[in-house]
Amino acid sequence: xxxxxxxxxxxxxxxxxxxxxxxxxxxxxxxxxxxxxxxxxxxxxxxxxxxxxxxxxxxxxxxxxxxxxxxxxxxxxxxxxxxxxxxxxxxxxxxxxxxxxxxxxxxxxxxxxxxxxxxxxxxxxxxxxxxxxxxxxxxxxxxxxxxxxxxxxxxxxxxxxxxxxxxxxxxxxxxxxxxxxxxxxxxxxxxxxxxxxxxxxxxxxxxxxxxxxxxxx
Numbered sequence: 015x016x017x018x019x020x021x022x023x024x025x026x027x028x029x030x031x032x033x034x035x036x037x038x039x040x041x042x043x044x045x046x047x048x049x050x051x052x053x054x055x056x057x058x059x060x061x062x063x064x065x066x067x068x069x070x071x072x073x074x075x076x077x078x079x080x081x082x083x084x085x086x087x088x089x090x091x092x093x094x095x096x097x098x099x100x101x102x103x104x105x106x107x108x109x110x111x112x113x114x115x116x117x118x119x120x121x122x123x124x125x126x127x128x129x130x131x132x133x134x135x136x137x138x139x140x141x142x143x144x145x146x147x148x149x150x151x152x153x154x155x156x157x158x159x160x161x162x163x164x165x166x167x168x169x170x171x172x173x174x175x176x177x178x179x180x181x182x183x184x185x186x187x188x189x190x191x192x193x194x195x196x197x198x199x200x201x202x203x204x205x206x207x208x209x210x211x212x213x214x215x216x217x218x219x220x221x222x223x224x225x226x227x228x229x230x231x
Contacts, residue, residue, distance in 0.1 A: 022206065025053055146171065
């Protein structure tokens with residue numbers, strides 16, 4: 015059964031993370047997020063304070079930490095997180111250290127996520143594991159790590175890697191995360207039919223720069 019427009023949009027993090035994003039473009043997605051009642055708008059950290067004042071509580075503000083490569087030090091990521099929240103961010107999407115994953119240093123990955131979650135406090139933390147660079151076993155292990163970390167979400171992709179969300183990854187997440195962890199599919203969601211399928215498979219959030227425009231068209 016097809017979902018209604020509002021049943022899809024309430025799960026969308028309406029996203030603009032291009033390196034060339036201007037304040038005028040950010041204002042536009044703020045207005046679209048408010049009008050379409052999206053779950054949040056996801057924007058670069060440098061615009062969080064302006065956007066918070068602009069939307070005045072009418073839509074949640076999400077931003078990214080350690081983005082898009084994840085290899086900043088933990089101290090830098092923690093500082094970024096605290097700064098974003100002080101500027102008004104409601105939700106944080108962080109990128110893990112993929113080099114640590116490849117070395118099997120999953121304890122370090124978990125420790126970092128916990129430190130960032132501590133900096134988040136009651137604010138929602140989503141953990142981007144960038145599935146396109148991972149083996150099936152690494153993905154499963156990271157489902158366990160995120161489940162133990164205190165983060166609210168596991169997220170597939172930055173949208174800047176070699177691939178985005180896949181249906182197989184959402185199935186794998188659904189089978190391997192604990193019940194306290196929700197799923198965000200992001201990167202390459204091409205149309206409304208795909209968005210709907212990701213939701214049916216168990217995604218709670220969809221990161222997309224285009225779903226709103228599909229409905230507007």
